[in-house]
Amino acid sequence: MESMHSLSVLIARHAKTDGVHPTSIPGVWVIRASQPTEPLHVLHVPALCIVASGRKQVTLSDLSYEYDAAKYLVVSVDLPIGGQVIEASEDVPYLCVRIDLDPGMLAALVVEQGERACAAEDNDRGLFISDSDPSLTDAAVRLLGLLDTPDDIAYLAPLVQREIFYRLLTGEQGGAIRNIVGSDSRLQQVSRAIAWIKQHFARPFSIDTLAAEASMSPSALHLHFKAVTAMSPLQFQKQLRLQEARRLMVGRALDASRAAYEVGYESASQFTREYSRLFGAPPARDVARLKASPSRFVSA
Numbered sequence: 001m002e003s004m005h006s007l008s009v010l011i012a013r014h015a016k017t018d019g020v021h022p023t024s025i026p027g028v029w030v031i032r033a034s035q036p037t038e039p040l041h042v043l044h045v046p047a048l049c050i051v052a053s054g055r056k057q058v059t060l061s062d063l064s065y066e067y068d069a070a071k072y073l074v075v076s077v078d079l080p081i082g083g084q085v086i087e088a089s090e091d092v093p094y095l096c097v098r099i100d101l102d103p104g105m106l107a108a109l110v111v112e113q114g115e116r117a118c119a120a121e122d123n124d125r126g127l128f129i130s131d132s133d134p135s136l137t138d139a140a141v142r143l144l145g146l147l148d149t150p151d152d153i154a155y156l157a158p159l160v161q162r163e164i165f166y167r168l169l170t171g172e173q174g175g176a177i178r179n180i181v182g183s184d185s186r187l188q189q190v191s192r193a194i195a196w197i198k199q200h201f202a203r204p205f206s207i208d209t210l211a212a213e214a215s216m217s218p219s220a221l222h223l224h225f226k227a228v229t230a231m232s233p234l235q236f237q238k239q240l241r242l243q244e245a246r247r248l249m250v251g252r253a254l255d256a257s258r259a260a261y262e263v264g265y266e267s268a269s270q271f272t273r274e275y276s277r278l279f280g281a282p283p284a285r286d287v288a289r290l291k292a293s294p295s296r297f298v299s300a
Helices: 002-014 103-117 135-148 150-169 173-180 184-202 205-213 218-229 232-249 256-262 267-281 285-292
Strands: 018-021 028-033 040-044 047-053 055-060 061-069 069-075 081-089 095-102 125-130
Touching: 002 028, 002 047, 002 055, 002 095, 002 135, 002 218, 028 061, 028 135, 040 232, 047 285, 055 095, 061 069, 061 125, 081 103, 081 232, 135 150, 150 173, 150 285, 173 184, 184 232, 205 218, 218 256, 232 256, 232 267, 232 285, 256 267, 256 285
Parallel strands: none
Antiparallel strands: 018 028, 028 095, 040 081, 047 069, 047 095, 055 061, 055 081, 069 125
16 A cells, blocks of 8 residues: 555656656656546557556446556557546546556566466456556556656666566466467467558458468457457457547548548548447547547546
């Protein structure tokens, strides 16, 4: 409990305003929200998220998860998820640290530890919630504490990050973490399919082509892709298209028809229908809402 309080103090010190803030430690971010937020859909990178105060809800397809200081979240592959802060106030803001997972560092730990790094349970899902681990929280406190002594970051931050990844590997979801770097794991095969979809999301693809990229049969790809992402490859592609269209309309001021065309839609009406289903409002109204109140949308 004391270490979680220390973590909240450190996050608040380095995230003085609402939003997602990069730190001087590569791959480490601090997040603050002083009120509940609207849902925001993002392509989340592999990362560990520890909430020090407040509560958040994340959605993956039709699955929903909540976590707070009693839980931590890990995303093990690139996933299109929705995130919404559901408990926060000016007095007790939502405070979170996100530590991006380093495949190289994880792979080195797996090689060094061999079978000792593998926990008993193997989780296929690309997102999971686990009970808070005091040793993990203590390490996060020491990592963020380095922000107050910047000259130490280059030397000490990699050591603390290594400890954090060790705690994940030896924790209750160690099998899922190990799969991130296992060259012959189903997660790695699905990761290759995800990378291919990310690169080609704006154009049609065949399941046979995607299966070949993942070195799987089409039936195995369907099965394991759904197990990891909670959606089919085509549903995954659709989410990427809609998220990119939203970014184009907000960031580059494209109208809905142009954005739809840019991300691969041939039918404007289909685009509007699917956009409204995902984001809760038609494109023009949704973009106007985003621009009018950006502080109500916080990711990570």
